[in-house]
Amino acid sequence: MAVRKKGLGKGLDSLIPNTRSTQGKKEDGKKPEEKEEKMPGEQLVKITKVEPNREQPRKHFDEDSLMELEDSIRQFGVLQPLLVRKNKDYYEIIAGERRWRAAKRAGLKEVPVIVKDFSEQEILEIGLIENIQRENLNPIEEAMAYKKLIEEFHLKQDEVAERVSKSRTVVTNSMRLLKLDEKVQQMIIDEMLTTGHARALLSLENKEDQQILANRIFDEKLSVRDVEKLIKEWKNPKKKKEIIKEKHAFLYEDLEEKMKSVMGTKVSIHSKSSGKGKIEIEYYSEEELEHVFYKIMSIKRGEES
Known part of the structure; x- marks a missing residue:
């Protein structure tokens, strides 16, 4: 032997x-x-x-x-x-x-x-x-x-x-862990995620879903228990739709704030489920409307140059 x-x-x-x-x-x-x-x-x-x-x-x-x-x-x-x-x-x-x-x-x-x-x-x-x-x-x-x-x-x-x-x-x-999306693996290497978070993400087969949740874990500093709860909701189609809607709402709020700082007035984004939508820029006087107009034109000239 x-x-x-x-x-x-x-x-x-x-x-x-x-x-x-x-x-x-x-x-x-x-x-x-x-x-x-x-x-x-x-x-x-x-x-x-x-x-x-x-x-x-x-x-x-x-x-x-x-x-x-x-x-x-x-x-x-x-x-x-x-x-x-x-x-x-x-x-x-x-x-x-x-x-x-x-x-x-x-x-x-x-x-x-x-x-x-x-x-x-x-x-x-x-x-x-x-x-x-x-x-x-x-x-x-x-x-x-x-x-x-x-x-x-x-x-x-x-x-x-x-x-x-x-x-x-x-x-x-x-x-x-090697079954995870490569970008998620890199987040583990960079210590943006713990192995506990990573193991929880393994229950998601879709790698795009893994990426979305991994980014949310890092951005919101979620615990492993929070992630496990979130994944249960994620696997529920209705809950998943609500989570995506929340994510988009957070994104739009951030964009509104950035546009407000550029335009100098309130900006609202109204989105539709189809991906279309409209942007509203408020003004409270003719002088403010003129300011908004010149601000847009200056941005346009900057892009053309």
């Missing part, structure tokens, strides 16, 4: 050391008690010879966090070596891209690395595990990494779950 390959989740610490004694201050801000010691297999290489892995799950790096790490590296150097593999004439980062980015910004010429030889699948697994353990991935990046392990390396969901030390339910729920 073939021996089943174990996941890397629980053994990751042996590949990526999490502690290193040194004089001064650690990257996490704590003071060590011992003098600096090199990790087994650690070596210094030119930073220009190190490049990130284009396939690594993490695509977004928090600017404030990078600046803090950059300041720490300027003072105390890179305290934890990067895990890399040799790739032709350069070293490809397996784990530690954030440290590499901060070191470049800090102007370092060399960085400490530990060179290991891994397969493409192992590299993806390690990158995914490291970022999950350190909570560096946004929900969409995590879901995309799970999907890649399944599609490119033909793993099953329970095998992926085993490798990253997560339950199968967590992996399944994570991947479901």
Whole structure:
């Protein structure tokens, strides 16, 4: 019987050391008690010879966090070596891209690395595990990494779950987020929506509906419970029509205010269900009518020029 390959989740610490004694201050801000010691297999290489892995799950790096790490590296150097593999004439980062980015910004010429030889699948697994353990991935990046392990390396969901030390339910729920409209996914990446909001939106099959409600969640700062209630109403055709009408009314009110500020008098928009309508501009004297006329003409001349 073939021996089943174990996941890397629980053994990751042996590949990526999490502690290193040194004089001064650690990257996490704590003071060590011992003098600096090199990790087994650690070596210094030119930073220009190190490049990130284009396939690594993490695509977004928090600017404030990078600046803090950059300041720490300027003072105390890179305290934890990067895990890399040799790739032709350069070293490809397996784990530690954030440290590499901060070191470049800090102007370092060399960085400490530990060179290991891994397969493409192992590299993806390690990158995914490291970022999950350190909570560096946004929900969409995590879901995309799970999907890649399944599609490119033909793993099953329970095998992926085993490798990253997560339950199968967590992996399944994570991947479901990829069924959302791409614009909604971007809102999750930009932290405009929480995963709770996102899961609620999954009950809507129409992606245009997902977009409309996602924007409303952000604009009105709705809670997850508010969204769940709203979706129940949304699925009711009569309620849905009322919600759209409310949305249009809000839009018209905003347009009326903007036109009022331009014209200098009250403006009313009267819309019909067909999409047609009319705009009323009020005036209270002949002088005000003349002012409105010249205002419209000046706008027209500005467009023609």
